[in-house]
Amino acid sequence: MAALGAWGSAVAPARLSRVARALWAWRARRCLGQDAGAADGGKAAKPSFADEAVQNLLYKMTGLNLQKVFRPVKKELKPPKYKLMTEAQLEEATRKAIEEAKEKLIMPPVLNEREPIDDVLAEDKFLEGTESTKYVFTDLTYSIPHRERFIVVREPNGVLRKATWEERDRMIQIFFPKEGRRVIPPVIFKDEHLVTVFQQDRHEDILNMCIAQFEPDSPDYIRVHHRTYDDIEKHAKYDLLRSTRHFGGMVWYLVNKKKTDGLLIDMIHRDLLDDTTSLITLYHMVHPECQSAKEAKEGKLQGVDLIKVFVKTESQKEGYIQLALQAYEEAMATSTAS
Amino acid sequence: MTSHTPPHPGCPPALQHPGSTQGHPAPPVPLPGSALGVSGERRYRGEGEIGGLGGVPNPSPPPPKNPHPSPPPPSTEYRVTYGNKPVWLGYRRNHKGAIPPQRTRKACLRKGKPVGNPCPICRDRNLHVDFRNVKLLNQFICPHSGVVFHPTHTGVCMKQHKLLTKAIEQAQDHGLLWLQVPYVPVPRDDFSNQHPAVGKTPPAPVLAPGRPWYPWYEWQPPPAAAVARMRRLYKDYLKEETAPPAAGTPPDNPSTPSVEHRGE
Numbered sequence: 001m002a003a004l005g006a007w008g009s010a011v012a013p014a015r016l017s018r019v020a021r022a023l024w025a026w027r028a029r030r031c032l033g034q035d036a037g038a039a040d041g042g043k044a045a046k047p048s049f050a051d052e053a054v055q056n057l058l059y060k061m062t063g064l065n066l067q068k069v070f071r072p073v074k075k076e077l078k079p080p081k082y083k084l085m086t087e088a089q090l091e092e093a094t095r096k097a098i099e100e101a102k103e104k105l106i107m108p109p110v111l112n113e114r115e116p117i118d119d120v121l122a123e124d125k126f127l128e129g130t131e132s133t134k135y136v137f138t139d140l141t142y143s144i145p146h147r148e149r150f151i152v153v154r155e156p157n158g159v160l161r162k163a164t165w166e167e168r169d170r171m172i173q174i175f176f177p178k179e180g181r182r183v184i185p186p187v188i189f190k191d192e193h194l195v196t197v198f199q200q201d202r203h204e205d206i207l208n209m210c211i212a213q214f215e216p217d218s219p220d221y222i223r224v225h226h227r228t229y230d231d232i233e234k235h236a237k238y239d240l241l242r243s244t245r246h247f248g249g250m251v252w253y254l255v256n257k258k259k260t261d262g263l264l265i266d267m268i269h270r271d272l273l274d275d276t277t278s279l280i281t282l283y284h285m286v287h288p289e290c291q292s293a294k295e296a297k298e299g300k301l302q303g304v305d306l307i308k309v310f311v312k313t314e315s316q317k318e319g320y321i322q323l324a325l326q327a328y329e330e331a332m333a334t335s336t337a338s
Numbered sequence: 339m340t341s342h343t344p345p346h347p348g349c350p351p352a353l354q355h356p357g358s359t360q361g362h363p364a365p366p367v368p369l370p371g372s373a374l375g376v377s378g379e380r381r382y383r384g385e386g387e388i389g390g391l392g393g394v395p396n397p398s399p400p401p402p403k404n405p406h407p408s409p410p411p412p413s414t415e416y417r418v419t420y421g422n423k424p425v426w427l428g429y430r431r432n433h434k435g436a437i438p439p440q441r442t443r444k445a446c447l448r449k450g451k452p453v454g455n456p457c458p459i460c461r462d463r464n465l466h467v468d469f470r471n472v473k474l475l476n477q478f479i480c481p482h483s484g485v486v487f488h489p490t491h492t493g494v495c496m497k498q499h500k501l502l503t504k505a506i507e508q509a510q511d512h513g514l515l516w517l518q519v520p521y522v523p524v525p526r527d528d529f530s531n532q533h534p535a536v537g538k539t540p541p542a543p544v545l546a547p548g549r550p551w552y553p554w555y556e557w558q559p560p561p562a563a564a565v566a567r568m569r570r571l572y573k574d575y576l577k578e579e580t581a582p583p584a585a586g587t588p589p590d591n592p593s594t595p596s597v598e599h600r601g602e
Binding site: 073074075077107109111117119120123125145146147148149150162178179180186194196200202205208212 | 484545555
């Protein structure tokens, strides 16, 4: 598969598969609860993670390195298979591989933390003293979604209340086990053990485990993701997540926290100017009131000018970014000259 | 960690002294320096970036100390005994016939006495099977497929094999050992949490504070017709009463056997 090297560079086709578009549109319609918090008094509602424009930008920045998406993993050893193909067949196989890769690069949703459940349904005081343990009643109807499943708890003092989110997750995992998820979350998700994982550069692994274990709006999921992104940003290991489904979430987090400088420098070092402009466009979409957004809108700046304006007004590491830009421009000049 | 192991077995990376799992005062692992080639400044633990953040609502707390600092290198004794080879290489089981039994012996220490030809772990008192002892555990995992070797392959007794599997699983849980993460596709549920099963439901009006859940939890005045009927039935036995009790208050009953009042 040496010909795949042609596709190995970060070529990001602008067109997305129908499946991915359908998913995002569906999610954008469904996640009304998240978009309902529109900016009061702002000209436009604050863009959310599920918006089409935002998703397009994040998808472009993620890149599509087929060698990384389909890299070999440790599994049961089998003898290798060889296929003899014509050019046309090879192109067909590459196209199918790109479709599959796009499925794998669908970004997991970024949601706000869920509200705790503390509704009391009944208080039957005459039951007090009859039982010594809590009873959890779970509705086991097979065909309803888990979020519509009623799970209630009868406490020993007679109170009948809805189960909390942790109790719900545990019960649903006991009765409807999901692959890769444990009833009690493993110890690796505690902060002290995350440090060990980060030192082995296994950020992608821990994020995949997090997706398998927790719901996207649970506080543990959000905490693990934020710790991972903070660690990546601290050590500038952005390339670990490129061409994975987690890159979009990381960029969204950094843009919201205004910590984009390290990422900018990394992109300029790797000569990804298009990604730099997408990042700055995204920044302006999320923070339209900032100085560089206004200047860019007035001047309708493109490319390197946009970066320079952004660097002057918004970034904290001006010197480094300008150094990197200079190095890039010199490299471009020498390459065009030679 | 072991991603570049050569294909043939018996060439694991340099081993630690497996006996040093207890609290050795090893120096804490220094945080890897910033990989940014351009910014050469020191990164202090707990500080995200230079220039100050100013106004970040929830800065993440400084990362906790690493509970598993890297262990000391293998001792001379270990190197002399095993060199670079795994601990079980060269061990030969004793059995009748050409085909070894599909299970190794149950344990190497029976009633406190060791058997002849103990297994590779039981024969060396300095080898401790512990989840922190990653280099020893790695010798019992295939570097290519990631599965634990069968005890007939390594020769360990069944008891040690069980301890090994438990230690490997614990190490994977703590993040010390590599673990194959299954691919789980992105969940596609409706995350709006509007359904009453998970959303807020207004509490029943009966649950307002001060009101009892069932009306009969509190004393209710009996219907006047029933009171009148009882009076008529027992009018010959009625005691002299100065005044009937005020409507709405429960009468005092000192002579009746005590009935435990719920909720009092």
